[in-house]
Amino acid sequence: MRTPPHALLKAAGIPVLALLLAGLTACGAQSGTPGHHTDMTAHAAVQADDDEGHRSLPIATTDADWKPVTDALGRTGKFGDNNGVYRIPLTRTDLHVTTKGVDIKPGLSLGGYAAFAKYDDGAMLMGDLVVTEAELPKVTDALQAHGIEQTAVHKHLLEQSPAVWWTHIHAMGDPAKLAEGLKAALDATAIPAPAAPAATQQPVDLDTTAIDSEIGRKGTADGGIYKYSIARKETITDGDHLLTPASGVTTGINFQPVGGGKAAINGDFVLTASEVQPVIQALRRGGIDIVELHSHSLTEQPRLFYMHFWAVDDGAKLAKALRPALDATNFKPAS
Known part of the structure; x- marks a missing residue:
């Protein structure tokens, strides 16, 4: 069964004022024809958030929907945002x-990804x-050559060896065609085949309880790194498409232990224009270096800017x- 669109709205942190105003909160079991957003509560919520008209949500999918992608790439992913994004x-x-x-x-820094989502008018690759x-x-x-746009080229680290870039x-378009183009790009790299997941998590040699207390939320241990992925409150769109957090529009904070309770x-x-200078000032007050300031997309709304940072010090202090x-x-x- 496909997840109702309003559940995707809730999981993505998208306001549902229209649902409350309409008094329709008890209608969560409504769902439309598979692959189409006929749930009128979801349409009402989107309309309340966007006076210019409808913005479509990702459609909840199953593994079968992405089989042409996984066959072409020889890689599998995981679902996020109530099965709305396959990453x-x-x-x-x-x-x-x-x-x-x-x-x-x-x-810490070398985790590229491809996020696929299905909308009413086709699949999106970010x-x-x-x-x-x-x-x-x-x-x-x-x-x-395969019609895949590059929307940013930049670095995430200061001095580095060897020189690495992020694009x-x-x-x-059609998921199989998107995967074909992505495979051609991957074939131009030495990105290795995916490895089997580790049987146990590597220990994180940091006081994660103290770090959680300072950040104000609980992080996740992943491959010896302690991570936070933090969504924004706003509805974020790209053209007629709503972008949910798993598509890549979240703040990421990663701690790598370097010994003695210290972390890199x-x-x-992820920032709006008015937040850029306050965040720079806050980071510098804490002795944290600014690495890059740039955009990741060309047409998202609100306009978003991404600020990469770097520091090495006591984990809780950072x-x-x-x-x-x-x-x-x-x-x-x-x-």
């Missing part, structure tokens, strides 16, 4: 990257590919320094 990891476990004397674990400087021109050519991608932190804040920057953004509170 495939493209982590550079093959690279040994160092920055400022720190050996970068793949989970993602971030981690490529070496030598691979970048070949990846660009492959993407352009964001976007396309709409890296990630990015979390305390990060919190004022987080508080300067319109983030969704922890559940």
Whole structure:
């Protein structure tokens, strides 16, 4: 059974004022024809959030919907946002990257991805590919040859060896064709085949309880990295499509233990224009370096900017320094 569109709205943190005003909260069991948004409560909520007209939600999908994608790529992913987004990891476990004397674990900074979502008018591909400087021109050519847009090219780290770049991608169309184009780009890299998940989680040698207390929410241990993914409150759109958090529009904060209770932190804040300067000022007050400020997309609304950061210090001290920057953004509170 497909998840009703209003459940996707709730999971994505999208306001549902229209549902409350209409007194329809008891109608959660309504659902339309599979693959189409005929649930009028969801349409009403979208209309209340967007006076210019309808914005379509991702359609809840199953593994079978993405079989042409997984067959073409030889990789599988995981569902997010009530099965509205299918996200495939493209982590550079093959690279040994160092920055400022720190050996970068793949989970800290090298985790590329491809996120697929189905809408009423076709499938959307959004993602971030981690490529070496030598691979970048070949990846660009492959993407352009297959009609996949590059929406950003930038770095996530300061001085680094070898030189690594991140390129964001976007396309709409048939899922199998999108996967074919993505596969051509991946073939221009040395991104390895996916490895089997570890039987047990690597320990995180940090006081995660203290870090959680300072950040104000609970993080997740993943591959020896302690991570936070924090959604914004606003409804975020790209053209006629609502973007849910798993598509890549969240603030990411990652802690990598480096010994003695210290951590290297890296990630990015997702910001509106008015938040950029307050967040820069908050980070610098905490001794945290600004790495990059850029956009990831071309046509999203509200206009979003991504600020990458870096520091090495006591883990709880860094979390305390990060919190004022987080508080300067319109983030969704922890559940």
